[in-house]
Amino acid sequence: MVFYRSVSLLSKLRSRAVQQSNVSNSVRWLQVQSSSGLDLRSELQELIPEQQDRLKKLKSEHGKVQLGNITIDMVLGGMRGMTGLLWETSLLDPDEGIRFRGLSIPECQKVLPAAKPGGEPLPEGLLWLLLTGKVPSKEQVNSLSQELQSRATVPDHVYKTIDALPITAHPMTQFATGVMALQVQSEFQKAYEKGIHKSKFWEPTYEDSMSLIAQVPLVAAYVYRRMYKNGNTIAKDESLDYGANFAHMLGFSSPDMHELMRLYVTIHSDHEGGNVSAHTGHLVASALSDPYLSFAAALNGLAGPLHGLANQEVLLWIKSVVEECGENISKEQLKDYVWKTLNSGKVVPGFGHGVLRKTDPRYTCQREFAMKHLPEDPLFQLVSKLYEVVPPVLTELGKVKNPWPNVDAHSGVLLNYYGLTEARYYTVLFGVSRALGICSQLIWDRALGLPLERPKSVTMEWLENHCKKA
Secondary structure, eight states, X not given: OOSOOOHHHHHHHHHHHHHOTTTTTOGGGGGOEXXXXXXXXXXXXXXXXXXXXHHHHHHHHHTTOOXXXXXHHHHHTTTTTOOOOOOOSEEEETTTEEEETTEEHHHHHHHSOBSSTTOOBOHHHHHHHHHHXXXXXXXXXXXXXHHHHHHOOOOHHHHHHHHTSOTTSOHHHHXXXXXXXHGGGOHHHHHXXXXXXXXXXXXXXXXXXXXXXXXXXXXHHHHHHHHHSTTOOOOXXXXXXXXXXXXXXXXXXXXXXXXXXXXXXXXXXXXXXXXXXXXXXXXXXXXXXOHHHHHHHHHHHHTSTTTTTHHHHHHHHHHHHHHHHOTTOOHHHHHHHHHHHHHTTOOOTTBOOSSOOSOOHHHHHHHHHHHHHOTTOHHHHHHHHHHHHHHHHHHHHTOOSOOSBOTHHHHHHHHHHTTOOOGGGHHHHHHHHHHHHHHHHHHHHHHTTOXXXXXXXXXXXXXXXXXXXX
């Protein structure tokens, strides 16, 4: 939820809103305020006192209001449907999908600054939005991009730590190890050891978070070049924005690949607080672990097959379809292959979601990108066929609440088209993106003084006895 309403921005966007029937009646256009200052930290410093008062009022006036009933199904089912976290930067609606500070992905594509007219949003713009709730100007985005560039240095010991691992180690293992090695420079840890007052916790957290966001593309690119390009690294280009520079350091110079990376980082940045990586980062940080420790923990959650690792599984599965049936597979053949996968006890990767009940908007915007830039690509055409074939099959199966494609169903095909074919590496890209959302919320966790997370756990015997009494 964002902080202010702005008449000035509304007047600029009214003409667009009239043309877009799906958002013309939406009060979300009223919820965005444009920023004026170029310094992100100063913007935050102005916002924090009001939000602290807002939280105190919410707690004092409504602290006893119930948000719902907890059932045994929720306790045994991964806490699904249980409201239990405060996460300011984004909110996930089962039908509409993710909203970043109230703005949907299509809305972000319209209002956030881009590198070129009609281009994809710059990740720096989304970072500004996540932290402040305000849509930044191009000048503010440029200023933030320069700040991140100035922080984008990685000590040699980090690379040496990664080099101590076998080159065959999974890319996420190497990436998380590199992030842990960065922790020795934590400003929060130093400030805490010196006795900083808790009201100032957010300040060194901001420093760590911004530095971490700036550093992770360098660490991630090093892992990629070490594993797949004989260790021949590419220096950063300070003339490029965050997404384009990341693609550049990986070894890709295509302007379209730079655009894809801007889109990729933006849409993967945040997905409210209940997913494994976001929740893990928040949980660990609630113990006052610094951003490096917290984000490293989040990466270890992201590396799981049921979370971020799924994006590599999608491309591998699609390639297995091509190997067995060819690129020109018919829909009937594809349907048979889907059933073959399901009957073997496996899932069709890239379909379904723990919260969403419709097609993931992050899938949709990637599909639109593909239709614009690579409509004739055989793998994209196969993904399009899957979009038609898989949901009816999963619906017929009867065990899936959401048969529609999620974000992972499309990203691998786009990356593969532009030459990033190493599927095992894809989750690292996800990790770089997720730094924006996790670190943004972590700064607000410290600014709002959120407490140590400590839910109650029970045994099966306790549940059985409780049911008998009930």
